[in-house]
Amino acid sequence: MSAIHYPATSLKPRRDESLLNGHLWIFSGALQQPPHWVENGGILDVKSATGQFIARGYYNPNTDIAIRILTRDAEEDIDLDFLRRRIRSAQSLREVFDSARTNAYRLINSEGDGLPGLVVDRYADILVAQIHTAGMERLRPLLIEALMQETGAHGILLRNDGQSRRREGLPIEEPQVVAGDVPEQVQVCENGVSFFVDFWQGQKTGFFLDQRDKREALRKYTRGKRLLNCFSYTGGFSVYAALNTPPAQVTSVDISAPAIEASRQIFTMNGLDCSPHQFLVADVFDYLAEAREGGELFDVVVLDPPAFAKSQGARTQALKAYRRLNLLGMQVLKPGGILLTCSCSGVVGMDDLLGAVALSAQRLHRSVQLLESYTHGVDHPIHLAMPETAYLKSVFCRVQ
Incomplete structure (x- = not known):
């Protein structure tokens, strides 16, 4: 078992079917009792009504989606190495793009890439990230470190200005550079067509x-x-x-x-x-x-x-x-x-x-x-x- 032990919460009887089928969300009504001992965004283990480990994720008492799953492996810590593995896996999928013709794409697509609450778009050598949930917010320092280590990006701009953060009890922030250097605009190519992207003022992450x-x-x-x-x-x-x-x-x-x-x-x-x-x-x-x-x-x-x-x-x-x-x-x-x-x-x-x-x-x-x-x-x-x-x-x- 992992050397790090996480607090645990249990599901009500017969409320684990969707989770066992691969779903990554647990709604508050499925929990036997709210885990008041876990801080907003904190990591916890999810157990069945009979005490078996099912998954590990992060918790938010302020939303209907109480827990978002990160792993189903009881021996997998939610640490820097975990984030690097998920980013590496996401990058391998994006190798389908010929970088000479397309160098702008979504690098991390939240649940689709096993990192719920996180969106990262790549524009040439710049990453623009959006953190939508309290659980990912708590992992922010590790996320930034992992992204820089795995992608070789020149800089990361954090666009935490989406209204969805309010539902998570998170503040709306001004765009900020959190690693390296980020210019006002960058020129990218998509299918051989050139665009410039303003990721400071543009919609979503700029494009x-x-x-x-x-x-x-x-x-x-x-x-x-x-x-x-x-x-x-x-x-x-x-x-x-x-x-x-x-x-x-x-x-x-x-x-x-x-x-x-x-x-x-x-x-x-x-x-x-x-x-x-x-x-x-x-x-x-x-x-x-x-x-x-x-x-x-x-x-x-x-x-x-x-x-x-x-x-x-x-x-x-x-x-x-x-x-x-x-x-x-x-x-x-x-x-x-x-x-x-x-x-x-x-x-x-x-x-x-x-x-x-x-x-x-x-x-x-x-x-x-x-x-x-x-x-x-x-x-x-x-x-x-x-x-x-x-x-x-x-x-x-x-x-x-």
């Missing part, structure tokens, strides 16, 4: 890495076409289309003026002339309504909105928003045009998204062919026993 494979898939639909990219942010989908031969004529729409200006710079960085393209600062819903009234039509429409629902309570309103958005998108799409529509709302499933598309098409008396569907890329693995941690849905449709 939407989870849409990489969808951006690549879009290329074949946009050669010589007229493309509308809604919620374009810094123009990921836009620049892929504009780099086609023949190039697409792209209209990028986002409510953020800095994001639109960044799009222009990224076009220029890739040797593109901005003059054939439009870069518009506008509310997407307002823009689509005005474009419909003005008779605007596009060959390809991309709808990649922010999450409309971050909780189960917001799901009904979110579904209404997805239906309205897809209706508006189809109204500016030429017959036979391509619609790429996405949802990153975790409580909205693939069937919900397809239902929104189908209902919108019915209202317009149009038929839809489903061409391709995507979820997460290879660098965003999902733990198979935890489908509820999946969030991204993207579908390509032909709208007749």
Whole structure:
């Protein structure tokens, strides 16, 4: 047995089934009694109602998810070596990327990589980390040390500014350099396309890495076409289309003026002339309504909105928003045009998204062919026993 002994808590009878099936969460109602003797974020062992060791994880008395599992090996300490092994395992998966063409990817995807509560994105030689849970917060010094040792990164920026920290009883922090040196921006490549990333001010960790494979898939639909990219942010989908031969004529729409200006710079960085393209600062819903009234039509429409629902309570309103958005998108799409529509709302499933598309098409008396569907890329693995941690849905449709 391990030389380090952890405090233990026990499950109620017959409450260990999901855990034995591989799930990494234990809800507070499954515990025989709250382990008041364990500090917020502290490591503890989980035992069955009859006293057998099941797993080891960290505890939070302030959330419905009371314990998040780190290991099922009673002899595995939660120490620096443990973290280095998990990081090493995650890195081995990302070796699928050719670093000459793609050097920006998610390195640690929380539960998917066996480190719940931790997200780490790699941008060339810089790591941007987000700690979402009290358990990972307590491991912060060891995490930083392990990341620097295993990755050879030049610096680590900690972006602990997500609202999810409040649910864990953690403070919202300003971005801070916790190891090495971190510049204001860094230039990266993705599938041979160049981007610069502002990980101090940008959304998430600075870029939407989870849409990489969808951006690549879009290329074949946009050669010589007229493309509308809604919620374009810094123009990921836009620049892929504009780099086609023949190039697409792209209209990028986002409510953020800095994001639109960044799009222009990224076009220029890739040797593109901005003059054939439009870069518009506008509310997407307002823009689509005005474009419909003005008779605007596009060959390809991309709808990649922010999450409309971050909780189960917001799901009904979110579904209404997805239906309205897809209706508006189809109204500016030429017959036979391509619609790429996405949802990153975790409580909205693939069937919900397809239902929104189908209902919108019915209202317009149009038929839809489903061409391709995507979820997460290879660098965003999902733990198979935890489908509820999946969030991204993207579908390509032909709208007749």
